[in-house]
Amino acid sequence: MEVSNFFRRVAATVQAPFKSFRKRAPLLSFVAGRIVTMVVLLFLLGLALFGLMELAPGDIVDQMMTQQLLSGTQGGRMQGGGASSGTSAGSLGQGNFTQVQMEQLRAEFGLDKPFYIQYFKWLERVLLHGDLGTSLISRAPVSFLLGSRIWNSVLLNLISLVFITLISFLLGVFFASKAGTRTDTAATFFALFFHAFPGILLLILLQLFASVTGLFPVTAYPNFPFSQAPLQFTFSYAHHVFLPLLASFLGGIGGTMRMIRATMLDQMGMPYILAIRARGISERRVYLHHAFRNTLNPYITGSANLLASLFSGSLVLEIIFAYPGLGRLMYEAVLQEDINLVLANSMFISALVLAGMVISDILLAIVDPRIRYGKE
Numbered sequence: 001m002e003v004s005n006f007f008r009r010v011a012a013t014v015q016a017p018f019k020s021f022r023k024r025a026p027l028l029s030f031v032a033g034r035i036v037t038m039v040v041l042l043f044l045l046g047l048a049l050f051g052l053m054e055l056a057p058g059d060i061v062d063q064m065m066t067q068q069l070l071s072g073t074q075g076g077r078m079q080g081g082g083a084s085s086g087t088s089a090g091s092l093g094q095g096n097f098t099q100v101q102m103e104q105l106r107a108e109f110g111l112d113k114p115f116y117i118q119y120f121k122w123l124e125r126v127l128l129h130g131d132l133g134t135s136l137i138s139r140a141p142v143s144f145l146l147g148s149r150i151w152n153s154v155l156l157n158l159i160s161l162v163f164i165t166l167i168s169f170l171l172g173v174f175f176a177s178k179a180g181t182r183t184d185t186a187a188t189f190f191a192l193f194f195h196a197f198p199g200i201l202l203l204i205l206l207q208l209f210a211s212v213t214g215l216f217p218v219t220a221y222p223n224f225p226f227s228q229a230p231l232q233f234t235f236s237y238a239h240h241v242f243l244p245l246l247a248s249f250l251g252g253i254g255g256t257m258r259m260i261r262a263t264m265l266d267q268m269g270m271p272y273i274l275a276i277r278a279r280g281i282s283e284r285r286v287y288l289h290h291a292f293r294n295t296l297n298p299y300i301t302g303s304a305n306l307l308a309s310l311f312s313g314s315l316v317l318e319i320i321f322a323y324p325g326l327g328r329l330m331y332e333a334v335l336q337e338d339i340n341l342v343l344a345n346s347m348f349i350s351a352l353v354l355a356g357m358v359i360s361d362i363l364l365a366i367v368d369p370r371i372r373y374g375k376e
Contacts, residue, residue, distance in 0.1 A: 031358060038354040045350055046343055047119055053339050054115040122343065133340035135333075142344045145329065150348070152221070153318070153325035156241065157311055160248040165299075168253050172260025173292060179265055188258065195254030202250065203320045206243045220244045220321035244321050248314070260295050267291040300364045303356065311349055 113121075125131045132142040171187065178184045194202075210216040220243075222236040267273065268291055276286055315327035322328075326345055333341035 031362060034358045034361065038351070038358065041354065042347060042350060043123075046123070046347060047116065049343050049346055050115040050119040050122075050339065053337060053342065118339075122340070132344045135338055135341050142340050145341060146326070146344060146348060149324055149326050149329050152323065153311070153314060153327060156244070156248075156317075156323065156325060157314055159241075160245060160252065161303075163245070163249055164252045164256055165303075167249075168256040168260055169292075169295075169299075171253075172257045172295070173264055173287060175257075176261045176264035176268070177287065179261075188261075191254040191258050193254075194250045195258075197251070199247065199251045200316050200320070202247050203244070203317060206247055207320060210243055216240075216243050218321070220317075220323040241323075244317050244323065248317065256299070259298060263295040263298050264291060267294050297364060300360050303360050311353065 122133065125133065132146070134140065135142055135145060138145070175184045175187045207218055210218050217240050220240050222233055222240055224233065224236075226233045264287075268286075273286060273291060276290055277283075311327070314323075314325060315331060317323060318325045318328040319331055326349065330342065330345045330349075333345060
């Protein structure tokens, strides 16, 4: 009994500073807790990625040697085959040398160690030296490869998020005022249709439309850099990215618009709305100044999930429309089992989504003063 009381007193002593900080700054303590949770999740995610790549059949060294052998075979066929016995002997010697080279490369890349040791070495290199490593395929720094693609993906997804947000709110508020009419029924039908429509099929259909009509490019990125002609690049980028943005918009607006419409209708039935109307306030002000503000809460809460779905959906978009973003880079890295590139790419996208969740919690507390984190 005395030992149990001792541990309770120790636990209470340790928790006392945290409880005091939580009472003095509830929002700040909540954000700090979410950041700690984010760091723990990123750590577990990286460990799981290393484990999954370890379970995958073969490794990057096998792929490199296979490509080398295939290129050698193709070169031999181009030269012609007159001495078959000599070729067989050369192939045998090449195979023996390849096995030794594979072992040396695995030792050089650290692939001969267990996956958890590889992961902790990667963490040590990143945290202590800020080095994300080198791509095992291209031998280029991972930070350079990510830096060359990161802004393309962020720009594409931010444009999608802005358009989905603005138009969803406009349509959601408008159709909430038309609840029960034929216009509202038609809008609900189309919202459900595009929300349930397979995104990959929509992307393929849009690319076929671009290929058949020639009105839009089949790729989503201009073939010249921004520094060459900034103004021309801006218009060309808008032209190239229109169809991918349309697909992203149609896939994301359905659920968001229906959520805002449902929240608006729920708010319009609240007693405070009836009291405001009884005071003679105009219907427009009731919608925009009172009911509309309370529709922000569920959207801000789900905005991080929307951002995550946009980034996950952009993987297929970037592959189909040949857009040079993180999704396409991730796809190529997974196929080639380039663990350094896969891990850095996954960590960045996960950190961005988790940071979006923390920002959404902060915005929710700012928009709704009734929320007080940490109050018991």
